[in-house]
Amino acid sequence: MSTFFDMGGYAAYVWPAYAVTFAVVGLNIVWALRLLKRSRKEALHRLAIGGIEK
Amino acid sequence: MAWTWFHRLASPPHVYRVAGRLTPWLAWPAGALIVAGLIGGLVLAPADYQQGEGYRILYVHAPSAWMSLMVYTTMAVAAAIGLIWRMKVAHAVAASCAPIGASFTFAALVTGSLWGAPMWGTYWQWDPRLTSELILLFLYLGYMGLRSAFDDVQRADRASAVLAIVGVVNVPIIHYSVIWWNSLHQAPSVMTLGKPTMPLSMLAPLLMMLLGFTLLFGALLLVRLRGEVLSRERTATWIREALQA
Numbered sequence: 001m002s003t004f005f006d007m008g009g010y011a012a013y014v015w016p017a018y019a020v021t022f023a024v025v026g027l028n029i030v031w032a033l034r035l036l037k038r039s040r041k042e043a044l045h046r047l048a049i050g051g052i053e054k
Numbered sequence: 055m056a057w058t059w060f061h062r063l064a065s066p067p068h069v070y071r072v073a074g075r076l077t078p079w080l081a082w083p084a085g086a087l088i089v090a091g092l093i094g095g096l097v098l099a100p101a102d103y104q105q106g107e108g109y110r111i112l113y114v115h116a117p118s119a120w121m122s123l124m125v126y127t128t129m130a131v132a133a134a135i136g137l138i139w140r141m142k143v144a145h146a147v148a149a150s151c152a153p154i155g156a157s158f159t160f161a162a163l164v165t166g167s168l169w170g171a172p173m174w175g176t177y178w179q180w181d182p183r184l185t186s187e188l189i190l191l192f193l194y195l196g197y198m199g200l201r202s203a204f205d206d207v208q209r210a211d212r213a214s215a216v217l218a219i220v221g222v223v224n225v226p227i228i229h230y231s232v233i234w235w236n237s238l239h240q241a242p243s244v245m246t247l248g249k250p251t252m253p254l255s256m257l258a259p260l261l262m263m264l265l266g267f268t269l270l271f272g273a274l275l276l277v278r279l280r281g282e283v284l285s286r287e288r289t290a291t292w293i294r295e296a297l298q299a
Contacts, residue, residue, distance in 0.1 A: 010108035
């Protein structure tokens, strides 16, 4: 197992590369869901204050 | 008659509904492919005869770099459609692409740098491939900055579309930079005419990661698109139906 994490001596390069990539993947998921949630909230708000024509 | 699908495609309620229904069909296969690709790339694939275990950065670097180019191309095509046919939904697609593309361009640059350090002996060189990829990041950031400079969404759509379309010339420059100029960066080994230059045990996980990231882009795009479509809508009763049902 420790040989796996050692990555043949390249651990200091391989694991940060994976960490950065999957941080970007995770952030993208969070950002996208947050954008949709906010847009829904704002659309509902516009409906409530009559900011949207029928 | 033949244009009805095009008009349906442009109709916000239809897009909102279909995008919502389609998202899980892209997101779950994306997750499965990425997990399988990770196991294949980190555990099952053999070490490289020259780079040892260090080459495994490939399995995150190549998908990130692929995303950076594919997302930009999608963004430019959508922007052009939006500009030519005055299609709001196409502009919404373009706007949705930018943060996704920018973040994966960043990942491509960082993972490339982490790969370059042990193999080339340097984190950074003003090399044609590296420089053109950095310019791509600035194009994305410029696009997003330009959009945020307008209060009016439609003006932001039109102005940013021009930038997206002009910037697309950089995409073939990035792709062919390693062929046109002397570059530290290796030439393509998968996306070439003829046979890929790696054994199947190395290639299969890479293809899974590439497809997985592409599907992930599709899912992210659909989620963002629903938000963008909703925030562009000012005059529709369908919002009430879509949100309060």
